[in-house]
Amino acid sequence: DTGVSQDPRHKITKRGQNVTFRCDPISEHNRLYWYRQTLGQGPEFLTYFQNEAQLEKSRLLSDRFSAERPKGSFSTLEIQRTEQGDSAMYLCASSLGPPPAPGLIPNEQFFGPGTRLTVL
Amino acid sequence: SQKIEQNSEALNIQEGKTATLTCNYTNYSPAYLQWYRQDPGRGPVFLLLIRENEKEKRKERLKVTFDTTLKQSLFHITASQPADSATYLCALSPALNYGGATNKLIFGTGTLLAVQP
Numbered sequence: 299d300t301g302v303s304q305d306p307r308h309k310i311t312k313r314g315q316n317v318t319f320r321c322d323p324i325s326e327h328n329r330l331y332w333y334r335q336t337l338g339q340g341p342e343f344l345t346y347f348q349n350e351a352q353l354e355k356s357r358l359l360s361d362r363f364s365a366e367r368p369k370g371s372f373s374t375l376e377i378q379r380t381e382q383g384d385s386a387m388y389l390c391a392s393s394l395g396p397p398p399a400p401g402l403i404p405n406e407q408f409f410g411p412g413t414r415l416t417v418l
Numbered sequence: 419s420q421k422i423e424q425n426s427e428a429l430n431i432q433e434g435k436t437a438t439l440t441c442n443y444t445n446y447s448p449a450y451l452q453w454y455r456q457d458p459g460r461g462p463v464f465l466l467l468i469r470e471n472e473k474e475k476r477k478e479r480l481k482v483t484f485d486t487t488l489k490q491s492l493f494h495i496t497a498s499q500p501a502d503s504a505t506y507l508c509a510l511s512p513a514l515n516y517g518g519a520t521n522k523l524i525f526g527t528g529t530l531l532a533v534q535p
Contacts, residue, residue, distance in 0.1 A: 410461050
């Protein structure tokens with residue numbers, strides 16, 4: 299399967315614990331995105347990488363959240379001291395294209411299956 | 419405040435009819451707008467993209483319109499089938515001051531479409 303993969307698919311943890319999710323994008327894609335989706339809502343943007351550089355972070359991404367993409371390939375999203383409000387589906391997406399520039403429209407984003415986090 | 423609104427109520431239609439879904443936005447100047455399909459427990463799948471200077475885009479049984487004056491996009495599925503049943507999300511990318519668009523997507527809440535056989 300050459301699509302975006304995420305691991306684990308499901309994670310149940312106790313409040314206060316740290317969790318880490320992994321995303322493997324489509325191999326030739328230089329852009330990688332993280333979104334969070336709660337029940338009945340659309341995905342909310344968290345952060346975005348162009349190769350290994352983290353170019354944008356949402357205000358939703360509190361200091362308990364950190365994302366990395368050290369070699370410009372896979373990415374990890376860590377949540378420290380989890381809270382019940384962190385329970386959600388965490389989606390990763392990737393795309394191919396240049397950085398934002400006048401007249402350029404980014405290519406479509408390909409989403410992974412998501413990691414379902416439940417914080418007890 | 420900035421909002422993207424889609425019909426929160428499910429849309430139920432009969433097989434063979436045309437489904438029309440609405441996406442309204444306020445306080446955004448999108449460079450382009452996209453529509454995605456999402457099945458339960460899965461990530462969204464890209465369907466169509468329409469730019470701010472385009473009025474209409476078609477792909478097979480799908481049609482999207484974009485009215486930047488009304489700040490609205492309509493998504494049509496003609497000759498609908500039960501397999502079209504899913505949640506449909508609209509998403510936009512805010513334009514940048516110097517042109518082009520940001521890379522992040524701002525999603526609406528989605529509309530659940532149910533096509534009855």
